[in-house]
Amino acid sequence: MGRLPLVVRVVSLFCLWVSVSGIGANYGTQQTHPLPPDTVVGILKDNRFQKVKLFDPDTGVLEALGKSGIEVMVGIPNEMLASLASSMKAAETWVAKNVSTHITSNTVNIRYVAVGNEPFLQTYNGTFLTTTFPALQNIQSALIKAGLSSQVKVTVPLNADVYQSSTGLPSGGDFRTDIHDLMVAIVKFLSDNGAPFTVNIYPFISLYDNPNFPVDYAFFDSTSPSITDNGNAYYNMFDANLDTLVWALQKNGYANLPIIVGEIGWPTDGDKNANLQYAQRFNQGLMNHILTGNGTPMRPGPIDAYLFSLIDEDDKSITPGNFERHWGIFYFDGVAKYPLNLGTINSSTLAPAKGVHYLEKKWCVMSPSASIDDPQVAPSVSYACGRGDCTSLGYGTSCGGLDARGNISYAFNSYYQRLNQLDTACQFPNLSIITKSNPSTGTCRFEIMIQPILSSGGKVRLGSLQKRVNMIVFVFLTFLTFQ
Numbered sequence: 001m002g003r004l005p006l007v008v009r010v011v012s013l014f015c016l017w018v019s020v021s022g023i024g025a026n027y028g029t030q031q032t033h034p035l036p037p038d039t040v041v042g043i044l045k046d047n048r049f050q051k052v053k054l055f056d057p058d059t060g061v062l063e064a065l066g067k068s069g070i071e072v073m074v075g076i077p078n079e080m081l082a083s084l085a086s087s088m089k090a091a092e093t094w095v096a097k098n099v100s101t102h103i104t105s106n107t108v109n110i111r112y113v114a115v116g117n118e119p120f121l122q123t124y125n126g127t128f129l130t131t132t133f134p135a136l137q138n139i140q141s142a143l144i145k146a147g148l149s150s151q152v153k154v155t156v157p158l159n160a161d162v163y164q165s166s167t168g169l170p171s172g173g174d175f176r177t178d179i180h181d182l183m184v185a186i187v188k189f190l191s192d193n194g195a196p197f198t199v200n201i202y203p204f205i206s207l208y209d210n211p212n213f214p215v216d217y218a219f220f221d222s223t224s225p226s227i228t229d230n231g232n233a234y235y236n237m238f239d240a241n242l243d244t245l246v247w248a249l250q251k252n253g254y255a256n257l258p259i260i261v262g263e264i265g266w267p268t269d270g271d272k273n274a275n276l277q278y279a280q281r282f283n284q285g286l287m288n289h290i291l292t293g294n295g296t297p298m299r300p301g302p303i304d305a306y307l308f309s310l311i312d313e314d315d316k317s318i319t320p321g322n323f324e325r326h327w328g329i330f331y332f333d334g335v336a337k338y339p340l341n342l343g344t345i346n347s348s349t350l351a352p353a354k355g356v357h358y359l360e361k362k363w364c365v366m367s368p369s370a371s372i373d374d375p376q377v378a379p380s381v382s383y384a385c386g387r388g389d390c391t392s393l394g395y396g397t398s399c400g401g402l403d404a405r406g407n408i409s410y411a412f413n414s415y416y417q418r419l420n421q422l423d424t425a426c427q428f429p430n431l432s433i434i435t436k437s438n439p440s441t442g443t444c445r446f447e448i449m450i451q452p453i454l455s456s457g458g459k460v461r462l463g464s465l466q467k468r469v470n471m472i473v474f475v476f477l478t479f480l481t482f483q
Contacts, residue, residue, distance in 0.1 A: 024051030024306035037064035046351035048344035057098035066106035085134035173244035220285030232297035261305035270322030272396025364416035364426035388414030
């Protein structure tokens with residue numbers, strides 16, 4: 001995710017593929033307590049998602065997708081671009097391990113390889129400018145050598161900041177000046193190999209970045225156009241940015257290049273504009289727009305898009321904002337957040353995850369006898385939030401109405417649940433107790449984590465964050481005890 005200026009900003013654009021086989025979903029795995037892959041595939045199938053986009057070639061996830069019939073876009077992380085760009089052998093090995101094997105042995109319907117993820121974001125300061133295109137070329141060559149190039153297409157998911165408008169209107173669209181030649185070379189390569197242009201769309205970020213941004217323009221239910229360009233009326237930011245990209249492609253000789261919307265959605269927490277009501281409004285508006293098959297003024301026809309995202313990821317970086325962990329249409333445990341009609345079944349009720357196993361119904365909260373003036377409160381809360389997830393606290397968030405004691409309890413419980421309810425994780429000296437009375441209130445959910453996935457040996461498979469926390473928790477608690 002990145003930032004775009006004004007009208008073009010952050011709303012990556014998309015357009016049609018030759019035909020659309022249904023809505024897709026992004027499935028990320030940056031969770032401290034992930035659902036088993038089989039369970040997530042069950043969510044996809046029960047809600048009749050026909051496509052899924054993965055950010056890395058997780059073996060367990062790909063195996064679970066075997067024989068599901070779901071079309072898969074499998075991603076290559078940016079950190080791997082340098083090695084793939086410099087070594088054809090590395091590219092061949094990657095394709096053999098992560099594409100060929102799963103297609104032939106597990107009958108996974110892999111249709112795309114996403115080479116990198118938004119590698120040209122301006123915030124990366126050019127880190128991946130010299131490696132993305134060579135990596136793309138080598139992966140394509142590896143697919144050809146493996147005999148898969150007609151079935152599996154390469155693409156590069158790009159943020160909308162790779163293009164801009166000199167006029168503020170779609171017709172002024174062109175690729176960013178500093179990467180113009182590189183973008184045209186990549187577009188030509190995609191066109192030559194029958195591959196699509198993939199772009200990520202985030203109208204929410206424009207609202208997040210600019211408090212004066214017209215709210216209704218971010219959604220799909222306006223009845224009057226906000227801008228008019230060459231006789232075309234634009235009622236929402238989405239269509240205007242789509243056509244900005246179309247104009248950019250057209251100006252450079254590739255007017256008919258297929259476009260995929262790699263990511264588009266609205267978060268539900270972590271910011272005053274990230275809430276259930278806005279998320280439902282945006283995503284249902286998006287679905288209705290897609291289901292009409294009308295497209296945009298410059299590119300009429302069906303739209304190929306992947307919702308971002310399927311499930312919340314509580315271990316994602318919050319550098320862009322606290323909302324980063326709340327993009328899912330499902331909570332971390334596979335519970336639907338709000339009604340959403342995907343047009344796949346005759347219902348607006350999303351089918352939840354089945355067979356989810358939770359930890360015991362108990363929570364870590366601030367002791368009634370503890371004082372909020374205790375000098376250990378501040379360091380304890382800082383420690384708990386730093387290793388838990390306090391992104392639902394703050395102005396305008398789902399837990400923004402809690403009082404001071406509620407905020408402290410939320411922080412303690414988040415840390416406690418991440419540590420699988422270890423007794424030692426609720427031993428903030430003279431401050432915390434374990435309760436079996438649910439402290440959730442109103443819109444604020446005090447979570448109980450799901451049981452960790454077991455390895456083949458039957459042992460709990462902790463994430464790297466939990467392992468680090470386990471190593472230092474006793475040191476920290478000892479430090480507090482003797483202060």
